[in-house]
Amino acid sequence: MSSATYVEPAESEPEIALVGGDVTEGDVRVGDTVRRPVGFNAPLVHALLRHLEVAGFAGAPRFLGIDAAGREVLTFVAGEVAGRPRPAWIADEARLASVGRLVRAYDDAAAGFVLPEGVRPFSGLTGLTEQPDMPPAPPYPAELVGHMDFTPDNIVFRDGEAAALIDFDLAKPVSRVDEVCNAMLFWAPLDDPVDADPLLQDVDAPRRCRILADAYGMSDTDRSRLVEVVVLRSRRAWFSMKQIAEAQGGGWARMWQEGAGDQIKRQEAWLERNGAAIETALTAP
Structure with missing residues (x-):
């Protein structure tokens, strides 16, 4: 095909x-x-x-x-996408819940996908290698080929509901908790407020994590793993982002030059400070 x-x-x-x-x-x-x-x-x-x-x-x-x-x-997938500047509805909790439902529907559909023989994730991405000082990856096995790029630019809404995903370039084998972490990164958001969109700087991020988790139908086991996974992913992100920027150039290099590495470090510090509150929100009855 x-x-x-x-x-x-x-x-x-x-x-x-x-x-x-x-x-x-x-x-x-x-x-x-x-x-x-x-x-x-x-x-x-x-x-x-x-x-x-x-x-x-x-x-x-x-x-x-x-x-x-x-x-x-x-x-062409018709609908509404949150461009820049972000629309006011980016903070709407009903839309947030619909993102969780769409991610779950995608993950359930992708769970039966088997990589064809000879096809490997990121097969054309050269230079992305483990480094001696790179923090370890989360210890949980892949369960499906995830989308792993749930930015507001990549979710199409219709009638106020998340209806479709676009831009699958970062798809790769991951766990379900990885997928939910990725959605939370952009939609909670899990970031230092200084780097968040102005419309999301004053929101209750732990509460929004809970809304996403509930809408996804996240298991108790994955809820207990989420903070661990997102912290480990953030620690590794600085290394992987730098390598991708050097290997791919283009938009990746532009983001790195504009301070993506510094933002990742601020995100890591914010997660360390707020991880307990997020875990409490996710696991409370």
Whole structure:
């Protein structure tokens, strides 16, 4: 499927640039399709999107093939995305709960996906290696191929409900608690308020974590692991982000140059200070 040539319709459509996100550049809309540069994780992403289509998961674009310009072609997902500046509804708790339900629906659909022979996660991402001083990864096994990039730019809303996910470039095998941690990072948010969007600087982050966990239907075991996992992920993020920026350049390098490494350090310190409050919110009756 990933090598299929996309057959253009008889009538041509204009290309309309799409804006938003931090990394991918060159996305355009053409009629009811989106054209994107083929990413470093394309073999896995194309196979995953095909699986989601067969599984009947409606919350993801369909992969249609490669166009004559060498770009991947996806179905356009209609709806509302939180661009920049963020809309007022970014702090809405009803929308927050719908994010948790969508992540759960995706994870359940992805749980049956098996990597095709010869396909490896991030197979084109060179230079990402373990370093002697890199903190350990969480000790919990992968359960599914997760989306792992639940930024407000990557969730499409319809009628106030999270309805679909876009941009699967960071998909990889992870645990369910990893997926919920990733959603919380962006939507609680789990960050020093100085780095949060102004609309999220004064929210009750532990409460929002509980809303997400409840909407997802998070198990008691995973709730007890979440703070441990998010702290370990944050400690490792500085190393991995630096390597990706050096290996990939582009938007990754721009984010690093703009201070992503310093933000990660502030996030780590904030998590150390607030971890107990988050765990109490998640596990309280």
